[in-house]
Amino acid sequence: MTHTENSQVQSPRSILDARPEHSADSPVSVHAMTVAYNRKPVLWDVDYDAPSNALVAIVGPNGAGKSTLIKACLGLIPRASGTVEFWGKPYKQSRSLIGYVPQRESVDWDFPVSALDVVCMGRYRKIGWCRPVTKSHKRAALEALARVGMEDFATRQISQLSGGQQQRVFLARALTQEADLYFMDEPFAGVDASTERAIIEVLRELRANGKTVIVVHHDLQSVPEYFDHVLLLNMRVVAAGPVSEVFTAENLQKTYGGRLTLLAEAAEAVARAAKGT
Amino acid sequence: MSDPIVDANSIIETLTLQGGFNTNAVILGTSLLGVAAGVIGAFALLRKRSLTADALSHATLPGIAAAFLISSALGFSGRSMPVLMLGAAISGILGVACIHLILQHTRLKEDAAIGIVLSVFFGVGIVLLSVVQSSTSGSAAGLNHYIYGQTAAMIRSDAYLMGGIGIIASLIALIMLKEFMVVCFNESFARSMGMPVWLIDSIMLALVVLITVAGLQAVGLILIVAMLIIPPAAARFWTDRLWKLVLFSALIGGLSGYSGATISALFPRKPAGSVIVLVAGSIFILSMLFAPTRGVLADTIRRIRLRVRIARDHVLESLYEIEIGHVGIEHPKAASWLIQLLCFKGWIERNNGKLNLTETGRTQGQRIHRNHLLWEQYLVSYADIAPTHVDWSVDQVEHVLSDELIHALVLALKKRGLTIPPLDGGTS
Secondary structure (H helix, E strand, C coil): CHHHHHHHCCCCCCCHHHCCCCCCCCCCCEEEEEEEECCEEECCCCCCCHHHHHEEEEECCCCHHHHHHHHHHHHCCCCCCCEEEECECCCCHHHHHEEECCCCHHHCCCCCCCCHHHHHHHHHHHHHCCCCCHHHHHHHHHHHHCCCCHHHHHCEEHHHCHHHHHHHHHHHHHCCCCEEEEEEECCCCCCCCHHHHHHHHHHHHHHCCCCEEEECCCCHHHHHHHHCCEEEEEEEEEEEEEHHHHHCCHHHHHCCCCCCHHHHHHHHHHHHHHHCC | CCCCCCHHHHHHHHHCCCCCCCCCCHHHHHHHHHHHHHCCCHHHHHHCHHHHHHHHHCHHHHHHHHHHHHHHHCCCCCHHHHHHHHHHHHHHHEEEEHHHHHHHHHCCCCHHHHHHHHHHHHHHHHHHHHHHHHHHCCCHHHHHHHHHCCCHHHHHHHHHHHHHHHHHHHHHHCHHHHHHHHHHHHHHHHHHCCCCCCHHHHHHHHHHHHHHHHHHHCCCCCCCCHHHHHHHHHHHHCCCCCCHHHHHHHHHHHHHHHHHHHHHHHCCCHHHHHHHHHHHHHHHHHHHHCCCCCCHHHHHHHHHHHCCCHHHHHHHHHHHHHHHCCCCCCCCCCCCCHHHHHHHHHHEEEEEEEEEEHHHHHHHHHHHHHHHHHHHHHHHHHHHCCCHHHHHHHHCCCCEEEEEEHHHHHHHHHHHHCCCCCCCCCCC
């Protein structure tokens, strides 16, 4: 773990040392987190306090560690160093308040279950060990399917759904978790236009109900339109804050290392959004 | 050496459980074991752990031999079934632990780790067996039966133990259906909810161990894995629902166990294990070939029908394009059966050796022609593909476009201000 020690020596800590390590009202507060795969760090010294009641995009190039950040927060992969707190408490005590949408490609969609079965999985914590899924839980799952416009597909086997429909099933499953904070890993990846609209509608609904949603996002153009806050990531936090302040050409240049052809276009989108609002 | 001649009477007696109390107990026990193996195998299959189960069963052999040696040395009867099963379970679990250790501490992949553990443990087992045979008297000879299985040597209490384990293991699996399902489908989601995935995996592994050691006597350690893999693999062809998969798999496993034990009771030289595997294997082959929708036959029929449809569409499209005066379209040269099919459907008619579209045929031809144009325009304007390069992909796609997709296509093209070929009127 020599990498970690080095990085802690090198990074300027004076500002951070002056304040408490974790903010108790932040839905998720990451402090000095380093994550390594096979001892090779993929995320260095992440410090981040997510705002309450906001839609947050995590943006960065391939291999920037966007998914890794989410998974490390949820304890799905081990952290080499650092801590994560949710509303000032460790993950184990706040689990019931957190929902998760994994990457669609991470599962085998030929699995012999229906859309409704998958959505019901979001209720398993509430149902408890070795108990069957009752009617009331099924009703909650059907309601969640209706919220993403998928009520007619409840009994479909999941391999018969299109990519966008599969993504909506995953979203519905997270909705049944009735969480206050959601992590979503690339929910907009490879979906059709109507699914994208359905998802963003659900995200706005969640925000209107006081929830926080942290989304790994790959489409720079839509960041200003969809999100309030942005976290620019490239193995380290390049910048984080409100989209209007942070989502600048300069910061994107820093994040993507200048090899980005969409940069100019995205910067224009920011300018347009700033004028519009 | 051939088996004694069996008359029809005794076959019926055995099949209907009238072949004596001992025989019945063995048949019943093996059937229950088959049911349990089908249930638990379904989860092993979905968790992609079937080969781990194979390594586990091979790794039981040194445990069996060691248990025999130790209990003989302590002055007990070496052939006590529970003692041998305990030894088998311990060394089987050790084998799985070794796989995990290799995976954790080296860069080897799972297939290599499984292969190494399986063969090394089995080799150690064979060596230990030879030690047993050279050091002790005739009572040790029976240990060989645990490799290939031998129902004929089983006594009633063995059968009860086997059936009892089968019932308990099945019940545990059914109670934990929900937990097994989410871990098999989406492990990371299960962990994000705080489910102890390692514990659930361990329970699943423990059930596989139970089935393996329970089946040692009847099926043998080499073939027991077939009872875990083949029934769920066969059942998967018939259903898309987990509970049905488990149910069908249990039925196939139970049927295999029942027929294996029965045939083995009638012909004592036929080892039950191999008969069970042959029955399960036959069911698998039948399922693979003839199952609706997922079977090979159904799949082939679907593909042929699609090809016929595409060939049919091409004829209609060419005839339509000739009608509207496209130049350079050759009169379609289709196989005579295809022409006959189209005539039979009333889409074309023969007139002086030439083919003409009927009214319904024209509508079809126009629709296909329009799909072709729409898709071509879309590719050229949206995907920046040169018009000369689109023909092949268009020919593939135009036949499978759904009404929904065509509607979306029209909208997309309208957005770009492109002219949409009309569906009526027929001139372009």
